[in-house]
Amino acid sequence: MDKLGSKTIIGASATFTGKIANARVVEVHGKVNADLISEKVTIGEAGRFDGAIRADLVVVSGLYEGKMQAGSVWATATASISGKLHYETLQMDRGAALNCHIVHNWRAKADDPEQSNAGNSDVPLPDASNKVKTGTVPSSSKKGV
Amino acid sequence: MIGKNSASPILSPNHSQINVDVRIRGTITVSEPLVMAGQLDGDIKAGELHIASTAIVSGDVTAQNVTIDGRVHGVIVADEVYLSATAHFEGQLNCHGIAIDNGAYVDAKFIKEPVTNG
Numbered sequence: 313m314d315k316l317g318s319k320t321i322i323g324a325s326a327t328f329t330g331k332i333a334n335a336r337v338v339e340v341h342g343k344v345n346a347d348l349i350s351e352k353v354t355i356g357e358a359g360r361f362d363g364a365i366r367a368d369l370v371v372v373s374g375l376y377e378g379k380m381q382a383g384s385v386w387a388t389a390t391a392s393i394s395g396k397l398h399y400e401t402l403q404m405d406r407g408a409a410l411n412c413h414i415v416h417n418w419r420a421k422a423d424d425p426e427q428s429n430a431g432n433s434d435v436p437l438p439d440a441s442n443k444v445k446t447g448t449v450p451s452s453s454k455k456g457v
Numbered sequence: 458m459i460g461k462n463s464a465s466p467i468l469s470p471n472h473s474q475i476n477v478d479v480r481i482r483g484t485i486t487v488s489e490p491l492v493m494a495g496q497l498d499g500d501i502k503a504g505e506l507h508i509a510s511t512a513i514v515s516g517d518v519t520a521q522n523v524t525i526d527g528r529v530h531g532v533i534v535a536d537e538v539y540l541s542a543t544a545h546f547e548g549q550l551n552c553h554g555i556a557i558d559n560g561a562y563v564d565a566k567f568i569k570e571p572v573t574n575g
Contacts, residue, residue: 321472321474323473326489330483333479333481334478334480335495336476
């Protein structure tokens with residue numbers, strides 16, 4: 313299988329409908345209507361993808377419509393994305409068209425819904441205020457240890 | 458970070474390939490060559506089709522030229538079919554011309570007809 317490399321390619325003339333699983337690296341240059349879980353997905357300039365993608369890295373140069381959940385997303389100048397975009401890092405080239413619902417750090421939010429608003433609280437946390445009050449007796453705490 | 462390690466000119470190859478460990482449920486339609494090395498539960502329509510030795514296809518295959526090294530279970534409709542020594546084929550074969558290597562496992566009904574498609 314050396315000549316195949318490690319990629320799965322949907323060529324320019326190909327039309328694919330269905331579900332793709334277990335593919336590591338996928339290149340789409342044709343029309344795909346599918347749900348895909350992968351590591352790296354590339355949608356070429358002529359490519360058109362409809363459906364859900366869950367991947368570590370998605371490079372979009374063509375048309376995408378659906379729900380994308382990705383670690384890194386790179387939308388090149390010819391990209392057009394609609395639907396939902398969940399990402400951790402996003403790179404957009406000048407000219408890229410995003411017409412979608414965009415959510416940052418979706419993984420963290422899914423794990424812990426309170427984590428997202430923990431950073432902007434002006435009120436010090438109860439632990440922190442206690443430390444200030446008890447800070448006058450550092451020697452006593454040493455004795456305790 | 459993304460830009461550095463990704464090849465920016467994204468070339469569009471005409472051929473398609475489905476890799477070894479890929480599992481697919483659905484339909485593939487291609488007019489250019491297709492190399493199928495993964496598992497497919499569904500139909501293929503292609504011009505030139507190579508079913509590699511690691512492939513397992515359950516479904517109907519329609520193509521002009523088919524080379525089979527792997528497993529196929531279903532109906533093949535093609536002009537020319539080549540079953541290599543590692544091929545395992547069960548089903549029905551509608552074709553114009555056929556070649557079967559010594560060692561190929563074939564359990565099929567053969568129907569000779571001049572089919573042109575793909």
